[in-house]
Amino acid sequence: MNREQTARHARGIRVWLFLLSVVAAAGCKVGPDYHRPAPLGTNSVPAAFTGITNEPGSARWLTAQPASHLPRGRWWRIFEDGELDRLEDLAEGNNQPVMAALARLDEARASVKVARADLLPQVQLDPSYTRQRTSFYAPQNGHAAGIAPTYNTFTALLQAGWEADVWGRVRRQVEAARAQLGASAEDVAAIKLTTQAEVASDYFTLRALDSEADVLVRTIETYRRSLELTVNRRKGGVATDLDVSQAETQLRTPEAQLPAIRLQRAQVVHALASLCGRVPEAFALTAEPLGLGAAPMAPVSLPSELLERRPDIAAAEQRMIAANANVGVAEGAFYPHIVFNGLAGLQSVDATTWLHWPSRLWSVGPSLELPLFTGGRNRAQLSLARAQYEENVANYRQVVLGAFQEVEDQLAAQTLLASQLEAEAAALKAAQRTLEIANNRYKSGLVTYLEVATAQSAALTLESTVVQLRGQELVAVVGLVKALGGGYGPATERE
Structure with a gap:
């Protein structure tokens, strides 16, 4: 096992330990x-x-x-x-x-x-179709990227989220x-x-x-x-x-x-x-x-x-x-608040390639929301509840x-x-x-x-x-x- 595989394995163990905790x-x-x-x-x-x-x-x-x-x-x-x-x-x-x-x-x-x-986990399916035009003066406009300034986007995403209580x-x-x-x-x-x-x-x-x-x-x-x-x-x-x-x-x-x-x-x-x-x-x-x-x-x-x-x-x-x-x-x-989010789906600018394997995309990972300053709202809500x-x-x-x-x-x-x-x-x-x-x-x-x-x-x-x-x-x-x-x-x- 090379060094890169060892590091990847160690990261996986840490993730599982975090989930178990x-x-x-x-x-x-x-x-x-x-x-x-x-x-x-x-x-x-x-x-x-x-x-x-x-x-x-x-x-x-x-x-x-x-x-x-x-x-x-x-x-x-x-x-x-x-x-x-x-x-x-x-x-x-x-x-x-x-x-x-x-x-x-x-x-x-x-x-x-x-x-x-x-x-419980929340799961939703978001299929969409959009036709749009990019600005010629955008930092990466369609011409610079080799894409027509006006194009279609076909997307089908399956999104899931779960808050660990x-x-x-x-x-x-x-x-x-x-x-x-x-x-x-x-x-x-x-x-x-x-x-x-x-x-x-x-x-x-x-x-x-x-x-x-x-x-x-x-x-x-x-x-x-x-x-x-x-x-x-x-x-x-x-x-x-x-x-x-x-x-x-x-x-x-x-x-x-x-x-x-x-x-x-x-x-x-x-x-x-x-x-x-x-x-x-x-x-x-x-x-x-x-x-x-x-x-x-x-x-x-x-x-x-x-x-x-x-x-x-x-x-x-x-x-x-x-x-x-x-x-x-x-x-x-x-x-x-610890939330685990994930999505998987297909996206393409061409309907003929939309359902092809290379059109796939996905992301997964936790997010953490820690309140640092709320203007006293949380303390007031606690006083209200008491x-x-x-x-x-x-x-x-x-x-x-x-x-x-x-x-x-x-x-x-x-x-x-x-x-x-x-x-x-x-x-x-x-x-x-x-x-x-x-x-x-x-x-x-x-x-x-x-x-x-x-x-x-x-x-x-x-x-x-x-x-x-x-x-x-x-x-x-x-x-x-x-x-x-x-x-x-x-x-x-x-x-």
């Missing part, structure tokens, strides 16, 4: 690896749900660890209402915010593919894109859960309004009969004009209230139509009062880890992961705090509304007994109609209050299910 270094990644921060910062995680007692219970709060993979199921079936089931199914397939969220999920999937493409900058980009994909998936779940909860809340509000309207209609009929009775008693000389006036005033009050209830009902139906992706003209719901069954109550030992399946917490963490990866992307800008990460940490902690608040609010509402409903129901029974006694005393001529009117007004007010509380109690159950991420026990998970 690049491959070995490819396992490194710039930037910090993600570690979940404390969910409440410097504050300690509460020991348990406090509800309205502020005393530790058997259900303990756990450090928020998004577990959105836990089944949510068709949680609204705990209400055993076929019409609600139908509306939920209709909203699931037609709600436009859900459709928009699904489109954003597709966008995020495409973004991951775009980011991953930078890890030595520092892991591109891999951090992929990591960020995947985290954004995860956030988009959780956003879809969050919007679906919100839509489901809104449908259920509006549905129970609608049924409560139907019950109120039913109470008013029955009251109007009762008051109308009372007015007729009072008028007849006045004709017989038993009742006075004041009794008639009081009976008429009593009748006109619920008659004036009924249109307002019907207006509220129409607005709730329109809201449900929008949630279900329908125009109001093509959407109607038959009036049906609330059922008399007890509302589903949260178990006393409600496991607080169900909070971990809230999709908004999971989405906030995924955005935090993406922001952390973007810090690595920004740090990667300080390191050199600030965005801190912003996402704060957002994550606020979502966790909001989740604690929502669960506590809904637990307190469910407990207090149940107690209030029980008390109001007992008061209603007493008022109905009072009304019955007042009617009997009035018919016997022992009292004036004012006593009857007062008893009827009290009974009407209490019956309307009971109906409203019943609707609020069901809405509170829906709120608790939503606050816990969809369901609060094995029954809902099995659905």
